[in-house]
Structures are given as structure tokens and as C-alpha cells.
Amino acid sequence: MVSHSPHKSVLQSLPMRTLTTRLTPAVLILLAVTLMVFHKMDALPVEQMRVALTDKMTPVMTAVSSPFVALTDSFDGIATLRQLRAENMQLREENVKLQKWYENALRYQAENQSFRELLNVKADPALTYVTTRVVSDPGGSFVKSVLLPVGTNDRVSKGNAVMSGQGLIGRVTEAGDRSARVLLVTDLNSHIPVTIQNTRTKAILAGKNTDLLKLERLPQDSGLTVGQRVVTSGDGGQLPPDVPIGVIVEVGAEGVFVKPLSEIEKITYVQVINADVDRGLSTGEISTPVDKHSSKRK
């Protein structure tokens, strides 16, 4: 008869495999913390790793998300006849107003061009753009960024301004061959040099991870009021000047807050603005009197 010691140590009775299984999560959590610390210290090539992965994943994401895009679009497409009539009426009224504005714009355009010629102004480079659909919006509740299925192959590069409909929504922070990540103006890390359109007061527009943006580094007694428009100043040379971003909606003790012109939560199509894009290919061109002027000078 073989007798077993009743006081066998815990380690001896625990199979090695169970011990490893129990330790693995702890080791991996520690590894994740270490990676985060290294990321914070900029000791890892995180940007290159991201670009490499998103370049590979963007075609997969486009393919997998296409049925959901169709689903979302069909939800958007459902509107009652009554809503459509109201919208139609509103659009007609708007069209009448816009036609008047168009007449004015043509007049100002001609006037502007003649003034530029008189003053011998050195024109800004022509703006061109690439229009594309947003593939993914991966950051969720924390990181306000979107992925685009265009990259350096389409002449999109780091620093390019990105617009949707009415105004600026962000800028390209990472560009791979076939994908680009856009940091939205609402992100905590977004700081854009801006100008208040009427007063030409300069400030920094900072994202707060909320719907509104905050104007920082304002000069004292800047005399800002609700309703004033905020545009890019072009300082730093990264973004083109005078791209509209938003409108001041709150001036109070807590600061001055700006509401973006574009409904950032609902963006589907965006335009990447690039001053150096070759004309032709898949790109469009924003024709402005400045374009004609600059080509004349060459």
C-alpha cells in the first residue's frame, strides 16, 4: 500500500500548465501597460505600425462594411412625403436667396481680381481636392478620427485639410499608400490656428471630445459675440487660410465655444484639400479667380 503525504505543497499539486494559464493574463496586462508607457514616451514607432496595419485593413474594411453602408443609406433614404414637400419648399426659398448671392459673388470676384492685379498680389497656390467616402470611424467614444481609403497613391499627404460640405472637419495625421487617418477638429489633440472672420482676431481652436470646440489663447477684450464665423488662419503653413470651420455659439465665463459648420457625427463624404496635387487624374479643382491669376503670371 502506497501512502500519500497529506501535506503536499500547493506548487507541487498545481500542474505547471495551470500555473502558466493563470499567469498569462497578468503578464499580458503588464505588457499592455508597458506598451502604453513606451507609446507615451514616443519610444515606439506607433505611427508606422498604424499606417502599415490600416493600409492592409482598409480594403477589408471597405468590403465588410459595404452591406452596412447600404443599410445605413436605406435608413437615411426613408422620408415621408410630407417631409420631402417641406424640404422642397425650403430648398426653393433658399435657391432664390442663393441666386442673389451668386450675382453678388460674380461681381465681387471681378472686383477682387482687378484689385489683385492693381496691387500686384502674390497669389496663394491653387487648391485642389480629392473626394472620398469615410470607410471607418474607429476611435469610438475617445479618439475622434476617421479613416479614408485614399493615401499617398492619390497624392494625399500628412497635414492636408479635410472638409465636408460646409466646413473643415479635420486634417490628415497619418498617410499610408492606400489609407489616411484624419484627426477630427473635435479630438482632444486637435489645435488649429484660426481667425475670427470679421475682427481678424487670432486664436487657437481646440477640440474637447465634445460637440463644441473651444477658442483658446484669445487676446484680452477680444470683443467676440455669438454668431461670428471662425476660419483657418493658415498660420504655420499646414492648413490653407480662410477655410470656414464654425460659428461662435457661446461666450461666457467658461470660455468661447464654437459649433462646427459640418455635422461631424454624420459625415459620409469628405474632401481632402491639397495645394500640391497634380491636376487631372481623379482629382477635381476648385476654380477661383486666384487660379487664373497665378497661371497668368507664370
Next chain:
Amino acid sequence: MSMAFRADDGWQGSTASMLGRWAMTAVFIVVLLVLSTFPFKIGHFGEIRPSFMLMAIYYWAIMRPSTLSPIATFIVGIAFDLMGGFPLGLNAMTLLIVQWGTRRQRKFVLGQGFIVLWMGLALVSLGAGLFQWAVYSGFHQNFQMGSLKPVLTSVIMTAVIFPLIVLPLSAFNKSLAERQ
């Protein structure tokens, strides 16, 4: 509402069927990962952004712990971090803590009905959301209470949508079991 939940014991069988199950799981995870990054914009509701990865990891930790090992969870988390522009390791850490914590409560939840499973998910989702918000804000040294709102919305979405996601998850578990 009471549903009987039985868990599977794990992966067994030949190498070929094991590889098949591995490939199925990998494809399923890629789809979940893409869905987690896809902006569902439905009419006036705006964005609907439930955390599909968290739901799957919670469900598997209880119903079929062998589906995803901690190492696989770590890799998925890192991929999510890279794709989403998160601080590297944030999702990996959160998903590992969720998996580890849920596995410890597995036996308790297994004996209960669906409501307990559901309530458990809601609690885990809230904990994970607040944890990620705190770590993210600490990483950028910028605490904004206003940014808690989208986090809480996502937590509520995750809890509300969970019963719908249980169906494909349980169908997936069944197909894995059949291949065994």
C-alpha cells in the same frame, strides 16, 4: 425570461478540424473588429456605436472560454488600438481585464438565467467604459467631464444591443461545436 445556458468544454479533435475552427474564429473576429470601427448612422439617432468586441469577449469568457486565449485577446486588442488610433495597449488591457474578470465569475453566471448574463454584460460594459475613459484622459493629461457622455451612450448601446448579438454568437459557438 429564462434560457438554459450550457457551456462547451473546449477544443478537441484532429489538427485539421482545429485549424478549421481557428480560421472560422479569425474571420469572425475580423468581422467584429470591422463592425466595431464602422460608424452606424441611423436617421435622427445619429451614431450607434456598441462595443462588439467587448460583447464577444464577455460571451466567450462565459460560454466557451477556449474560443479566445488571452494571447489572442491581446493581439486583437493591439490591432484595435492601432486601427482606432488609441494609446497602444489600451484596448488590449481592457479586453484582457474583462476576459480575466468574467472567467472568474463564469461558474456563477452559468447557473443563472439570461437576465443575469445580460446584467453582467451591462456592468462589465460600464466598468470597461469608465476605465478606458480614465486611462485615455490620463494618457493625454486632459480630463473633460463632457467627454463622458459619448462613453455612457456607448455603454447603454452595448447593453441594449447585447440580446441581438447573442444570437449570432451562439450560432457561431454551435457551428464550432459541430466541427469538433
